[in-house]
Amino acid sequence: MVLSLLPVTSIIHDPDFWWHLRAGQLILAHGGLLATDPFTYTVASHHWTMHEWLSEVLYAALQSRGGLGLIVLVLSIVTWLGLLCLLLRAALRRPNAFALGLGLLLAAVAGYPIWGPRVQMITFFLSALTLLAVERHLLRGGRAIWLLVPLFVLWSNLHSGFIIGLGFIALILIAEVSGGWLHWRDGAPSGRVRTLFYVLLACTAVSMINPNGPAILAYAFLTQGSGAQQTLILEWHSPDFHDWVVLPFGILLITLIALIAVNRRLRARDAALVAVTAALSMQSVRHIAIFVAATTPVWIDQTSMLLQKMRTRSAARRPQRPSLQFRVFTFSVLMGALVIVYASIRLLPAMRVVPNSLAYAREYPVCAARWLAQAPEPLKIFNQYGEGGYLADALSSRGDKVYIFGDAALMGDPLLYTYAGVTSVQPGWDSTIRESGTDIVLFDTATPLANVMEASTRWVKVYEDPLSVAFVPSNRVRDVKLPPVPASYPRGDPCAQLRSTAVDTTAQNQ
Amino acid sequence: MVAVEGMEHERRSEAVARLGWIIGAAVLLLVVTVQPFADANVWWHLALGRLITSHGIPAQEPFSFLPAAHPWVGQQWLLDVLLAGVVGAGGAGLASAVLGVVAACGFLLAALAIPRVSHATGPWLAFAMVLSGVVASRLIGVNAEAVSLFAVAAVLYVLARWREGRAGAVWILPPLFLVWANVDTLFAVGLLIVATTLLLASVSRSDSAASRGHLAAALAASVLLTLVNPYGPGLYASVITTAADPAIAQLTASWASPDFHTWWLRLFEAEGVLLVVLWATSGGPAPIDAVLGIAALVAALWSEAYVALFAIIALPQIALYGTRAWRLQVAPRVSSRFRVPPARARLLLFGGLIAVGAAAVVAGARQVTPAAAASYEASHYPMAAADYVAAHYPDQRLYSTDTWGGYLAYRFPTGRVVLVYDQGSTFGDAAAQSYTKIHLLQNGWEKVLRDDGIAHAIVLDTSQEASALHELGWVVACHDSVSRSVVMSAPPPGTTPAAAGPLTAPPAGSPAC
Known part of the structure; x- marks a missing residue:
């Protein structure tokens, strides 16, 4: 568990983080939710379903008290608590200690592409907690399962991923009923299954207690049913097993299959969870976290079974162990050292990074936003999808508007497809930008759009840094009021550092 | 019994x-x-x-004008x-x-x-x-x-x-x-x-x-x-x-x-x-x-x-x-x-x-009738566009995607006019990078076209290459409406490309192939 802290902590890589933060600040400032989004000039009339409003408020509150570092810390703890729930759920079946440790470590590494400060970590934690509560109920019974009801009130206001929790309970119910019909081994007593059914009904009912009412249930399915989101947004793509960060997930999946094939013993609910979450994670990388939440205890259970079999066969002699005091001392020293290593190489560096820093300037248009913030009038900016959130956070207070940002459901499929047509420079890209009323195009350098605009006589380049480049239509150069491009930055400024690192890289390449 | x-x-x-x-x-x-x-x-x-x-x-x-990096197998x-x-x-x-x-x-x-x-x-x-x-x-x-x-x-x-x-x-x-x-x-x-x-x-x-x-x-x-x-x-x-070559994965x-x-x-x-x-x-x-x-x-x-x-x-x-x-x-x-x-x-x-x-x-x-095969070829491959190129630009180098490169190799088996086709292990990494530079419009894509002496292209009429070449002053020589492809040609050397209006799909006013 201590080692698993390492992969769950990082700086903010989620491009949506920034607009969530700004939305939270606006909710606090207005004392209520916003009906439409204040960030775009393209879908400003669309109704905005703020399904994550409580998380956004939480972001804003934490940021005002402790800066981004506090958010990084809190979400690292939330993710880690999710892993702790996996440990507790696995421990209910009294697993082999080695299998338990190995499984948790594999889970922590498998989820690496997803971990980080992002709202989905709340869903990961609450999914793991829900599955822990359900498993405990099916194995031991009791009334604690009813604690899920208030949990779902909270969850449906934190993130639309609560639907996954409801889906997990429903899936387990179906599996238990079908397993009972097929006389599958290790089924839960029918009384507990019945109680779980009532809990599901109650959780579904209370999840409607949120500002969006029952509509939140339908909203949760919007992203899953959106062709544009599934096709265009990277995180919704299937895992690419040529990418090494996805390989641990592949190992978790394949070894689980092999273990099931060897052991030939699987609870009905485990089989259902494995099959459904494997299908989801194959569909989209972002669902790897759900797969990890659902299947890690199954993996640990299956590995324990295999180790048990092997131990029975080999009947190995127990080696003599050192004294208890020695073991406690060694364990404490090792854990203490690991915590110190974690804090010094992961947590503190991640917490110390401020928004205006080189680390973020490498990922987000920090320098371009600083330049645009000096413009005398608000601008309408055609931007990269993943950078809309950052620009909204940095510039919306001035009245600047972006073309698109990360709330894909709010954007709607037609806008997403139009945007994709422009970024892939399909014929008509030029008129799409102009007809939208765009003042300036701010895009990443070396992208097809930037390279074609560079070649075009109808666009003029007005700004460039190692990450971003900006163009205005050649016939509007005089109309669009832009600030002068800074010739240099003070020493130590992140934009100066960004320029110098880019120069170094170019020199190395040459 | x-x-x-x-x-x-x-x-x-x-x-x-x-x-x-x-x-x-x-x-x-x-x-x-x-x-x-x-x-x-x-x-x-x-x-x-x-x-x-x-x-x-x-x-x-035998088909490409690029120097092969590896022996042909x-x-x-x-x-x-x-x-x-x-x-x-x-x-x-x-x-x-x-x-x-x-x-x-x-x-x-x-x-x-x-x-x-x-x-x-x-x-x-x-x-x-x-x-x-x-x-x-x-x-x-x-x-x-x-x-x-x-x-x-x-x-x-x-x-x-x-x-x-x-x-x-x-x-x-x-x-x-x-x-x-x-x-x-x-x-x-x-x-x-x-x-x-x-x-x-x-x-x-x-x-x-x-x-x-x-x-x-x-x-x-x-x-x-x-x-x-x-x-x-x-x-x-x-x-x-073949199994370990990154060019294969690229192409x-x-x-x-x-x-x-x-x-x-x-x-x-x-x-x-x-x-x-x-x-x-x-x-x-x-x-x-x-x-x-x-x-x-x-x-x-x-x-x-x-x-x-x-x-x-x-x-x-x-x-x-x-x-x-x-x-x-x-x-x-x-x-x-x-x-x-x-x-x-x-x-x-x-x-x-x-x-x-x-x-x-x-x-x-x-x-599987001959008529169905011919109709399939005409609608899925740039058949008419290739006919046009054969008639107007014989033996001249062509840009096309690697998918259509195979078809063009079939249409132009002599003269080495094709850039690449789906045979990555022969072409090697350098060729794959040159091709992807143009295909994905990466930095220096225009230079690759110039250096390789490519003056004509057969591409989809909705492709990013069509838009990009248009911005360089290339003109649509003809449009194949059946396969939705266009033949595009570079402006003659020494001439300044005319300031082009935006390209539309299908290209307005271009002749049929």
């Missing part, structure tokens, strides 16, 4: 019914296995087959020659029909690669065949994959007979590998399957050591015979280079991991899940089946190109473990009226299956 005769009669009618199910499913599968020239690579293979027939195997890459030379012969004899339709039948026979053979004592039922066999056939259908067609699929099925069939104790069956393997090594690189997978079986499989025979000796000897002979090819042992180096979409947003890959996923569920509910798989199944699954998750391999390996296992799982888990729990229907009903059922299959084949046969 009467009881024994009755049992014998029952067993015979069951065997006939099972055969009926299998044949019915194989006929039905012709609908998905007989395909037009959907795989764009078929065109350059066809061009190469004609070249080999007339001039022998070329020593260098025409590994599929035998298939190319046969393909050219078949197309020459009966047109594209005959090639589609022949390779479709080969693939369907592969599924049939895989369905028979089950121990006879297992008594896999007809419906499970037919279901496994149809499922695997549909899963594999996007990867097979008029290509080497169809032949490899048949060869893998043949290997599985031979090994199944060997596991039953028929050691002599293994001597089919050496000639099979002799041919296979001259057709497709996947022969290496076939050798791995045999080697793994030799190590892991149990044999139902008292003198199993002698039986294993037979298989080991057949494997050794197979390996030796694979060396009988124009490149000798160099073929293995080529296989390894070949099917080398990527599967995109599970597409329905047929969802079906592959469903087949994978079904296989694991059947393993778990049927009392567990034999070690060799588990190893082959998991290895094929890993390969398919790594690269979409191996999905067909997974499908053919999973086929006999789904039928076998499906039958077992049904008998163990479902049959004891369902009432007798849902149990196996009487023989007459079953005969009627598979008769119906054959009738449906035959009707589907008749309907599908229309696809």
